[in-house]
Amino acid sequence: MASFLDTAASATGQILSTVTRGLLDLVYPPRCLGCSARPESPDLPLCPRCLQSMERAPTMGVAARLDRLPTGQGLFDHALALWVFDKGGTLQSVQHAFKYGNRPRYGAALGRLMGSAYAEEAELPEGVVPIPLHRTRKLERGYNQAQMLAQGVADTLDRPLRDDLLSRPTPTRSQTDLSREERWRNVRDAFAATDEQCAGGHWLLVDDVLTTGSTAVAAGLTLIGAGADAVSLATLALARQ
Ligand SMILES: [Zn+2]
Numbered sequence: 001m002a003s004f005l006d007t008a009a010s011a012t013g014q015i016l017s018t019v020t021r022g023l024l025d026l027v028y029p030p031r032c033l034g035c036s037a038r039p040e041s042p043d044l045p046l047c048p049r050c051l052q053s054m055e056r057a058p059t060m061g062v063a064a065r066l067d068r069l070p071t072g073q074g075l076f077d078h079a080l081a082l083w084v085f086d087k088g089g090t091l092q093s094v095q096h097a098f099k100y101g102n103r104p105r106y107g108a109a110l111g112r113l114m115g116s117a118y119a120e121e122a123e124l125p126e127g128v129v130p131i132p133l134h135r136t137r138k139l140e141r142g143y144n145q146a147q148m149l150a151q152g153v154a155d156t157l158d159r160p161l162r163d164d165l166l167s168r169p170t171p172t173r174s175q176t177d178l179s180r181e182e183r184w185r186n187v188r189d190a191f192a193a194t195d196e197q198c199a200g201g202h203w204l205l206v207d208d209v210l211t212t213g214s215t216a217v218a219a220g221l222t223l224i225g226a227g228a229d230a231v232s233l234a235t236l237a238l239a240r241q
Contacts, residue, residue: 027059052139057084062190065210065212085239111150114236122232125201140167149207162203162229167192201230211239220233
């Protein structure tokens, strides 16, 4: 019953968001969120010039962030964050539009950029795994932003999207106002994975923002615990600290 209701709610949400999207485009034609110019494609939140000027997150910076979590050291075969995230910066507007502003289609386009960057640096995974949201959070928001990104990554890498491998049965409170230690305690037991599906594979986890890395590390450890051979990570953003 619950799953029927979820499906019905999700289908209704999708129809509503398609209608809303059409209306939004009529009232507010897509504009670059950095400079208000016309983007090259309505699926991209930024024009080519603003895309060019985004600050790439250094690989060492991503590794250093993960190393600060005792359980994160050496966990990921490869970890990539595409851009640096500053409070009040262009990427925050992008993330806001994408996460809360009913522009989920930005996700696949941004995911394709992440996929291209990943392909330049690392070995291709067997499948692409979005970091799941808890059911309640997904219903509130209507979609999982990590899944939209993961779809774009999977398309670019020509690898399957495996949103069946990882689930999030335990609800967690928002991480926003928590310290590093609190974030880790909040999320460490949040995920579950299906052993027979994960075993032996190299899985690429996808999420939107890497802050302390707690969520990504908890998800990665869950996949390894279920027998995964290797896990890698790609996020859209690395929060500046
Ligand atoms: Zn622009």
